[in-house]
Amino acid sequence: MTLRNDATPTDRARTIVTADPELDDLNSMIRFLLYSNEVDVAGLVYASSRFHWSGDGTTPFFLPEREYTEPQLSWRWAPGERFIDDAVDAYEQVLPNLLVHDPRYPSADALRAVVRMGNVQFEGDVSEETPGSQLIAETLLDDDPRPVHLQVWAGTSTIARALMSIEERYSQTPEWPEIHAAVSRKAVITKFASQDGSYDSYIRPVWPDIRVTDVATMAWGYLARRVIEQPELEYLGAEWMRDHVTSAGPLGALYRTWGDGRQMVPGDLTDYFHLSGQTADELRELGYAVWVEPQPLGEWISEGDTTNMLNLLVPGLRSHEHPGYGGWGGRARRVDEGPDAWETRGAADAAPDESAPDESAPDEYTVTRWFADAQNDFAARLQWSVQSTFGGANHAPVVAVEQVDRDVRPGEQVQLSAVVTDPDGDAVTVRWWQYREAGSYHGAVVLSGADSAAVVVTVPVDAVAGQTIHVIVEAVDDGVPALKGYQRVILTVV
Structure with missing residues (x-):
């Protein structure tokens, strides 16, 4: 059914x-x-x-x-x-x-x-x-x-x-x-x-x-603090969890955080997440097998399996269409375990210049680059669950591009236009960017007017037939929390 x-x-x-x-x-x-x-x-x-x-x-x-x-x-x-x-x-x-x-x-x-x-x-x-x-x-x-x-x-x-x-x-x-x-x-x-x-x-x-x-990664699991860096660590903190998650109605109250007093099975010596205030050594003295360092009361514990779902949840990113496209749940690479086998761990995305001037690829950045977007959207939906009026909570901008798959030729200048609306009437900022690792043409592509609703993409003259260029238009509103809408356009060189 x-x-x-x-x-x-x-x-x-x-x-x-x-x-x-x-x-x-x-x-x-x-x-x-x-x-x-x-x-x-x-x-x-x-x-x-x-x-x-x-x-x-x-x-x-x-x-x-x-x-x-x-x-x-x-x-x-x-x-x-x-x-x-x-x-x-x-x-x-x-x-x-x-x-x-x-x-x-x-x-x-x-x-x-x-x-x-x-x-x-x-x-x-x-x-x-x-x-x-x-x-x-x-x-x-x-x-x-x-x-x-x-x-x-x-x-x-x-x-x-x-x-x-x-x-x-x-x-x-x-x-x-x-x-x-x-x-x-x-x-x-x-x-x-x-x-x-x-x-x-x-x-x-x-x-x-x-x-x-x-899709096994650290980014959404018990070991998230090893790969999530500032300022996104805020989204694991007790204050953010209290203000945006655990205080938000029945679903928020059900959500597990450190020291909440609930244990999965009474007597489970591997489950000490209901406790707070003890060091790892003190927990071991109580008989627990400590496999994750204890955190302060109210902090994030884990959503380890969330990478399974995230690429299904944002249709505009189209990340559910192919493991190599990338989205909230990360981007995957081919592995030699079968004709159609993929793995998120080991795929590498270069960080934007402002966060890593040497264009390094931080560990699990194909996932963590979206972490704040996903957490803010989650917080907004928890507000939906407690707000009985549409105006009582924020909603993501809606982004539409008429043709999301286009054939292009080397050297061609391609104009792409997005229609962006915000359900709440919020002010919206728009930007277009090339997801270089998602396409098979890995060089930089010139985007003219990338901060407006319409952009001109110059297809590189050295692009060859069959290569793809992924361009994403992203719209962020000024609501609380600020939310994003997306649309991916795939250009295929012919």
Whole structure:
């Protein structure tokens, strides 16, 4: 079942989220629901990983971690776990306000209708079909021709089981080559690393043509402070989190921050994020396995899996069209793990001159360059959730360019015009810029009038047929917080 309503355009990215009950998955789920107007939500599936599984209640598993010397019946999975349902319940409370700001938000019941339990008993378990794996298989086989963006916030076992079911059903039939090819084209997997073995043991060898992008980065996770630099570190601070997130209604109150007194599973020795005021050594003395340095009360903890979703949320950036385009979730590079395998880590973007005069490429800058934009937009949407009038919160400018794909010739001067409107009547500043790393022509391109709604792009005379030039028009308003709208134009040299 896919969520649809009359206001839903068919070009919205269609997606299924698979997630385990890590606190960062809860935080990512809160963000995702605030953007459920921008995507077509086909499924919200509970999944397991090597870090979280429910067990079957009878089979003990021995964990090699020194803190757990006794066999475990389950691993960091609370009885009756319902973090997705809790997030949808909070969403339901604020839905009347959200609909004031965008009528495309789905109902809470429509979201609940696509919540499923996946393969959660053990890490990597694909021994049987589950409601979650069946939903994924049915979606991949349905008549909707759009790609299905399968977000892996946990392990891949539920997706692997879905693909196994398709193989079991069709592999001995004449239709198998056609179905295998069609599913391989339709499924688009983004994963935060491989949190169980089912990708390497099954998906990669049996379904090698599925596009897979590994989006594991530090920038949105527990280690964000290693790559986020000033002034963006403000967005991880307790004051910003309190003023813009945790104080913003039911969804904000559900969001996890350091020292909030909530623990995922009572007694979990790897989860000390509910505490504050202790040093790492003091936490170790209490028996905790300290794997992330403790932070002050109220600060950001993690949204590690958010890189799975971010490139689906900003249609104008078109970053969901190809892993190499780049957007809020980063830009990926090809890796030698299959014919269509990509990885965000290791892709490099040069920083703008004002922040790095030597044009260095800071670690994970393909992601961090957008961090402030994404956080400000998140803060605005949390305000949507508590403001019952349209004028009570800010909304991003809307940017439109009539032709976003154009054929050009070397030496040609190409005029591009954007129509920019602001829903709140705010003043808007416009700039055009070349995303050099996203295109296959990597040299600098002259943009005349880059600070106006119309720009003239001079195609370099040394550009050769087949090369692409990516130009982005960006509009920022003077609202609070300041928000951005975008449109990417791709010029292809012929």
